[in-house]
Amino acid sequence: MKARPPTFEKFRDVQAELERSGAAIFHSPTGEDSLVIRYPYSIQYIHSYAEDSPFFLGLADGKLKGSKCTKKSCGFVYGTPRSHCMVCGSPTGWIDLPTTGRLHSWTTCHFGSEAFLKETPYNLALVEFEGVGSLLLVRLKDATESQCYVGMPVEARFDPNPKYSITDVWFVPRR
Amino acid sequence: MVTGGLTKFAKAHPEMDFRLMVKRAYDYALKGIPNLTKDRIDGTRISYFSDHFSRQLKAASMVQDYLGMNPKGSVRIEWGGATGGECFQAAYEAVASGRMDVCLAAGYETMSRVATWKGNEFIALASDTNFDFPLGGFYTGYYALMVVRHIYEYIRKSKLAHVTDEREAQRLAIAEGQRIMSWVSVKNHRNALHNPYAQYPKRVSVDDVLNSEMISYPLTREQICTMSDGAAVAILCDESRAREFTDKPVRVTGVGTGTDTMRLADRPFGKVPLFAHEKASDYAKLEYPGVHSFRAGRAAGLEAYRMAGITDPKRELDFIELHDAYASSEIQTYEDLGLCRYGEGYDFTLSGAPFLRGVDYGLDVPKAGEIPVNPSGGLIACGHPVGATGLMQGVFAFWQLQGTVRKHFGDGTLQIKDARRGAIHSHAGTGSAVTVSILERGFR
Numbered sequence: 001m002k003a004r005p006p007t008f009e010k011f012r013d014v015q016a017e018l019e020r021s022g023a024a025i026f027h028s029p030t031g032e033d034s035l036v037i038r039y040p041y042s043i044q045y046i047h048s049y050a051e052d053s054p055f056f057l058g059l060a061d062g063k064l065k066g067s068k069c070t071k072k073s074c075g076f077v078y079g080t081p082r083s084h085c086m087v088c089g090s091p092t093g094w095i096d097l098p099t100t101g102r103l104h105s106w107t108t109c110h111f112g113s114e115a116f117l118k119e120t121p122y123n124l125a126l127v128e129f130e131g132v133g134s135l136l137l138v139r140l141k142d143a144t145e146s147q148c149y150v151g152m153p154v155e156a157r158f159d160p161n162p163k164y165s166i167t168d169v170w171f172v173p174r175r
Numbered sequence: 176m177v178t179g180g181l182t183k184f185a186k187a188h189p190e191m192d193f194r195l196m197v198k199r200a201y202d203y204a205l206k207g208i209p210n211l212t213k214d215r216i217d218g219t220r221i222s223y224f225s226d227h228f229s230r231q232l233k234a235a236s237m238v239q240d241y242l243g244m245n246p247k248g249s250v251r252i253e254w255g256g257a258t259g260g261e262c263f264q265a266a267y268e269a270v271a272s273g274r275m276d277v278c279l280a281a282g283y284e285t286m287s288r289v290a291t292w293k294g295n296e297f298i299a300l301a302s303d304t305n306f307d308f309p310l311g312g313f314y315t316g317y318y319a320l321m322v323v324r325h326i327y328e329y330i331r332k333s334k335l336a337h338v339t340d341e342r343e344a345q346r347l348a349i350a351e352g353q354r355i356m357s358w359v360s361v362k363n364h365r366n367a368l369h370n371p372y373a374q375y376p377k378r379v380s381v382d383d384v385l386n387s388e389m390i391s392y393p394l395t396r397e398q399i400c401t402m403s404d405g406a407a408v409a410i411l412c413d414e415s416r417a418r419e420f421t422d423k424p425v426r427v428t429g430v431g432t433g434t435d436t437m438r439l440a441d442r443p444f445g446k447v448p449l450f451a452h453e454k455a456s457d458y459a460k461l462e463y464p465g466v467h468s469f470r471a472g473r474a475a476g477l478e479a480y481r482m483a484g485i486t487d488p489k490r491e492l493d494f495i496e497l498h499d500a501y502a503s504s505e506i507q508t509y510e511d512l513g514l515c516r517y518g519e520g521y522d523f524t525l526s527g528a529p530f531l532r533g534v535d536y537g538l539d540v541p542k543a544g545e546i547p548v549n550p551s552g553g554l555i556a557c558g559h560p561v562g563a564t565g566l567m568q569g570v571f572a573f574w575q576l577q578g579t580v581r582k583h584f585g586d587g588t589l590q591i592k593d594a595r596r597g598a599i600h601s602h603a604g605t606g607s608a609v610t611v612s613i614l615e616r617g618f619r
Contacts, residue, residue, distance in 0.1 A: 011187045011287070028190040036189055041230060052305050080306055080440040105327070105466055107319035108392040109311055113296035116311040124316050126324075126440060126466060135440040135466075137320075139310055145392055149345045150327045165309045 051083040060162035067092035099156040101127040139170040179570030180204030184405035184558035187287030194241035196406035217275035218248035222262035222282035223562035227297040259565025260601020260610035283406035284560035319391040322503035325467040326352035356502040357384035367552025369588040374558035398502035403558030407566035429483030429613030433474025450513040451486040469606030472511030479611040493594040496568035498602035499553040565601035
């Protein structure tokens, strides 16, 4: 008989063994032996920003783009652009948003998804712009938890080496 | 509803895959009603949230298969965190429409198959992947953004209106909000001490909750539900068959659903849809829902209450099992569901109204028992295996209304005396979808 993988009664020990050898047996309190293996999975998506593309291309040019409903009687202005109006369904047109605004809300994340754990702690903020009907979610940098407050004036910064991601823009406290 | 069953919710059940978990919950449900055999079930509705967690697409087919239900009709239900609540309503609709006489609703999630922070990533993929996820996609962060604004609207602007220094006022307001949210956590963990299905029953103090690890300011670890493995089933049927299967059926008298934008940033600033006990002048200065309240929850409540003929939910409901993925969202939901007005959720908590009478929380709760919320312990203490959660609430509510909590829990502490009508409430990411169902005792 070939050797069985090692047996553990604690699930965390099973997880550690998977890191080491890729297989382990979990012996449950109810007596069953379950074979547990490591099962990797990764994928590269061909992700198109499609109708949102002008926003992300705008960031690379140091511009913050919103959209405005083209129907005269509506005219809703979006701080996170959408190519059709949520209120009336008409197409919207692109506009330049102000690069200054105020914190509508904020938080400091001390943990995060696996992909972002190494960046913690980081601030998320919803920014409101004068004369704009909806908000924009961004990272807020150069501000500690004790410095942030609702209504705090903030301004945009752009990455000079764009990655074509929403992280190409971030906000900092207004000087 | 004529029966229900559950597995214990746990951090990990490596000895059972999702099929066996559902089978165990299903067998438990059938055990109580011998007249209901598999051949009487016309079809199923099966719910799980994420294909990522089990790395098995079309997993509902494998549940259908394992239960031996082929070739009966089935469909998989998914609606984010509200998946279980939607599954319950899908089974209700199958019966109410006459398409089926007897329908099995079954749900599960096996979240232990990936590490916790990878699991958080999967959940965060249920946010806009162009604009939200790449910023550090993290649901606790999104709910923190919402409660910071809720605290600003309802503590800073009212109770602390006299403080002129804005930063100081907001700092004090958040501290007060954190303290009151901790009461919810104390309540739900404490209730769960009498619920053998719960993942994290324990006695904790407000200080324990406040001093637990900060996850996303101002939410601490003890104010947040956890990853879980578990399954739940509910069997629904028409009225004549219900009496054949059990002398204690429970009637579904109202169903409601609501939705809102996927991105928090897109939430409107409009007017509050009102319950009968509210006036437009109550909210003259309030921009609604913004990011502080769940418009989907209000819409679902309005629809379900209207159908059930409820005008004053606090008086006309005996209990609510609601979706407390975060202690903050439990308080926000008190307001959405009309247990109090918008802005009164913190005081409502401190009044003790959502606590159980006769349970020692180590807190002064003068109005305990007025409208118990999450007598089971809710998601915070029971766990949140997404596709099972809304059905778990249905099963707990069913046992409450039958008066069989002692039988199923081996402990009658959580039984609400003479409970006749309750609500279950299931909620998807940042309030993008909510279901409310009203259940009533269907026997004398």
